[in-house]
Amino acid sequence: MTTGAPRPSAAHVLRTSFVTEESVYGVILVSGMIVVAAGHGESSWQVFWTVLITVLVFWAAHVYAGTVAHHGFDDGRMVGLGEAFRGALRRSFGMLVAALIPSAILLLGATRAIPDTLANWTALWTGVVVLAVLGFIAFRRRGASVLMQVIGALGTAAFGVAMIVLKALVH
Template sequence: MGETAAQPTPSRGARALDFTIRAFSTEATVYGIVLVSALIAVGWKFDTDLEVLLFIVGTTLIFWITHVYARTAVASNEHADEPVSVGRAFREAVRHSSGMLLAMLLPAVFLALAAVGWLDEYVAYYIALWVSIGMLAVIGYIVAWRNKRPWWRRILSALITGVFGLIVVGLGILAH
């Protein structure tokens, strides 16, 4: 029997990067980005930048908790005869839904900069919205990269995902 070389343990940074790429490649992330963008657009009606930021963070947390609850409540083990424990279902739901929280971070940073007076509020709102569209384009690129598409298809996927994201965010804004 031949010996196999031990695989090196990935560094903390490599694990964090892998987690982020996986989290940003889920439907929960896309949903979170669209949700946050629509909330930013309707949040302009509030009086202060801090109120808009708190509205977005609070609403996103409520949707995330709801998403985790729903995924935990309906968990099943389709590939085994034994049921899924609540703890395991909960951990999987949190892992799966983490992208929704990550989707909020970058736009929230710009809104926080406006709340402390380092950015003009409308500049912060527009940056937060365009960052959201950019994140959707990055997701398109990452998914194409993970599917081993050639460079030009990765770029095309990023462009298409960004444009569709712009349309979906626009529809989300109109709906709210």
């Protein structure tokens, strides 16, 4: 016998944990780190560690900031430290998830399954695709028309394309 609230559906978890501003920010952060690290001629292994450490630091800072911002009197009621921390963890989860796909691709380069240059560029282009999907889902869940969903996807993906242009200019 179960007690308490029903378990959230997979769609709800996706919507509230991954399709968030933190996810978009996380993909852009990862892409920017790939541009900077790979622009210095570093190997995929070095780029991977740079991305991983940077994302973890930004994620921890985001959780801390969210906890501080929501602790105390928030939305007309008192919010305890534990509740504020759990909420900050939940909201920032997408930032960590956003780093998984590009990091896995960078690991392919680090293990020499694919060349470093291919790993770096593929990780960047994957970021564009992830951003497009995030934009599409965000507009879809708001009931936008298919045309607006596509425009939203393209607009969100444009941030990833901007990182690729930056990489081309830096390289």
